[in-house]
Amino acid sequence: MQSPIPNGTSLQNRYRLRQILGQGGFGRTYLAEDRGRFDELCAIKEFIPGQTNPAFGQKARELFQREAAILYQIDHPQIPKFRAHFEQEGRLFLVQDYVAGKTYRNLLHERKAKGETFSEAEIRHLMEKLLPVLDAIHHRGIIHRDVSPENIISSDASVPAITSNGVGTSRPDMLGDPVLIDFGVGKELAAQTARDNAITAASLGKIGYAPAEQIQSGRAYPSSDLYALAVTTIVLLTGVEPQQLFDDTLLTWQWEKFLIQDLSPELTNILNRMLQLRPGDRYQTAKEVIAALATIPSPLRNAQPPGGDGETGSVGSVGSNLPPLPVTPSPRLPVTPSPR
Missing domain, CATH: 1.10.510.10 (Transferase(Phosphotransferase) domain 1)
Structure with missing residues (x-):
């Protein structure tokens, strides 16, 4: 596998690498600043084919181009937006939005x-x-x-x-x-x-x-x-x-x-x-x-009273003055019946 690119390196005279975010068997991901977008952070994925023979390298480039085209078409808020792809000094790169978290x-x-x-x-x-x-x-x-x-x-x-x-x-x-x-x-x-x-x-x-x-x-x-x-x-x-x-x-x-x-x-x-x-x-x-x-029944909000045993899946607001919901009492969490 090729060596990591040093921090501070500029790719395409546009993307300045800040650090490595992760690395796997077929590539590594860098955090970078996009000078073309006012130094906005982005994620750059370096695609490393793993083999050096020319036939494999050509296949890698073809697949890389195909995957870039597919990613470009995806527009979903829970998938980092594809920005660009390029090749530099024999290395293949994808640029996507950086997701903080x-x-x-x-x-x-x-x-x-x-x-x-x-x-x-x-x-x-x-x-x-x-x-x-x-x-x-x-x-x-x-x-x-x-x-x-x-x-x-x-x-x-x-x-x-x-x-x-x-x-x-x-x-x-x-x-x-x-x-x-x-x-x-x-x-x-x-x-x-x-x-x-x-x-x-x-x-x-x-x-x-x-x-x-x-x-x-x-x-x-x-x-x-x-x-x-x-x-x-x-x-x-x-x-x-x-x-x-x-x-x-x-x-x-x-x-x-x-x-x-x-x-x-x-x-x-x-x-x-x-x-x-x-x-x-x-x-x-x-x-x-x-x-x-x-089809799975949802756990009741506010069903866990303060000081309870903590078995409910979700915790509602504590100290609510709202009357209890008119539901069938649970064997573990008895609910005071609503006035008739």
Whole structure:
């Protein structure tokens, strides 16, 4: 792999590199200032094919041009806007909007340091916000190929999570809309050239997150992204990595025994279907998952009283003087009946 470009370097006499944001097997991402837009920050993704033979390099350029054209057509507030692409000194670059915030990987690290993980309400928030994004790209024939906690940013992650008396679950609305980054251009290239080159499994998909069809053959479908999203959610729920959640002997997911808080059977069933090993046994579209999530009863706002046990998925305002909602009392959270 080529060496990183030093900070302060100017690309195209326009983009001044400030620092490396991340690096993977097929490239690295830089934070840069765009002098053509009053030094506005942007993200520059360097695409590194990984092989040096001319035929492979030409294939890489063709795929790079194709992916740039596809990204240019995507206009979604939860996908960084494509700005430009260029080649300089044999290196290929994509320029996109910079998204301020924290990745879900970073957020999980922070939670685990406090002995916490993500709540069901937060996972539903993530899925309900991200599934329409996947649906939009899938309708354009685009497969992300690399959905994982590292590639999802909470666009408002600077807002601290709120808990009930320090032990309750966080309000999902305190997390910003998830932004999907780092489309798997390199993994698509690996899949396109797998028949003619010695390609490692890690080149075709992120181990533990990518499904078997992607790792073994490079094929990927909309349900492949749904599988990766489900793996992402169970990692966020348990704080445990996929390799520990999957039993290689039984070829089954054993994630439920690692949960540290209750999870509704409805969401459990949805995730287990998304995690099926055979693509045909999963949900086939993001819309199907959205419809399934809509059937899960939503937790009641303000149902957790001050000083409660913190079991509700979302926490409402404390000290509200509003009368109780006329709902059927929960066995755990008795509600005073409304006057008749």
